[in-house]
Amino acid sequence: MNSAQNAKRRGRPPAFNHDDALEKAMQAFWEHGYEGTSMAVLMETMGMNKPSIYAAFGNKEALFRKALQKYVSGPSAFVKDAVSEPTARQVVSVLLTKAVELLTAQNTPRGCMIVQGALSCGPESEHIQQELICYRSNFEGSLKERFDLAKANSDLPKDANTATLAKYVAIIHQGISVQATSGATKNDLMAVIDVVMKNWQ
Numbered sequence: 001m002n003s004a005q006n007a008k009r010r011g012r013p014p015a016f017n018h019d020d021a022l023e024k025a026m027q028a029f030w031e032h033g034y035e036g037t038s039m040a041v042l043m044e045t046m047g048m049n050k051p052s053i054y055a056a057f058g059n060k061e062a063l064f065r066k067a068l069q070k071y072v073s074g075p076s077a078f079v080k081d082a083v084s085e086p087t088a089r090q091v092v093s094v095l096l097t098k099a100v101e102l103l104t105a106q107n108t109p110r111g112c113m114i115v116q117g118a119l120s121c122g123p124e125s126e127h128i129q130q131e132l133i134c135y136r137s138n139f140e141g142s143l144k145e146r147f148d149l150a151k152a153n154s155d156l157p158k159d160a161n162t163a164t165l166a167k168y169v170a171i172i173h174q175g176i177s178v179q180a181t182s183g184a185t186k187n188d189l190m191a192v193i194d195v196v197m198k199n200w201q
Helices: 003-010 018-036 039-046 050-057 060-073 078-083 088-103 113-119 123-152 162-181 186-198
Strands: none
Touching: 018 039, 018 050, 018 060, 018 113, 018 123, 039 050, 039 060, 050 060, 060 113, 060 123, 078 088, 078 123, 088 123, 088 162, 088 186, 113 123, 113 162, 123 162, 162 186
């Protein structure tokens, strides 16, 4: 029996591509959230049956975690790059601009997968919600560390509250996600970023 026949017996298409299937799963979770993405949706989106998904990725929870890692290292990788900008002002400008570009893009779901996923989880998925909250907390923590460095280098005032500043930027980012999901345009959101940057001191 050849490999194509073996693949057919296992319920996977002969040209199964692990990364492509995970990309499709990420898009589904990104668009519908964790709870809103049923196994039926995943099977249709990925072109795989349930046993094949379980064999390749584990259960829905395990698949979501893999999709989330793909999101963080792929579409959302600009966050790590932005934190490396030479000044605190540039960090914020690049971070929020790139966020607007991603979250209003025409070829991907609107909004942030992490923000939206945490907002839409019910009691049965509380552990997933908590994991997503941890991602958001780590994001805020990385901003604080960067602002601490900026403060030490006199790039921010000596009396700057870096924790509050990090939370402020995180709130703006989360607001962008919610607004993008609700239909706000790139121009709408860039106008808000302009206000943020004009008030930056």
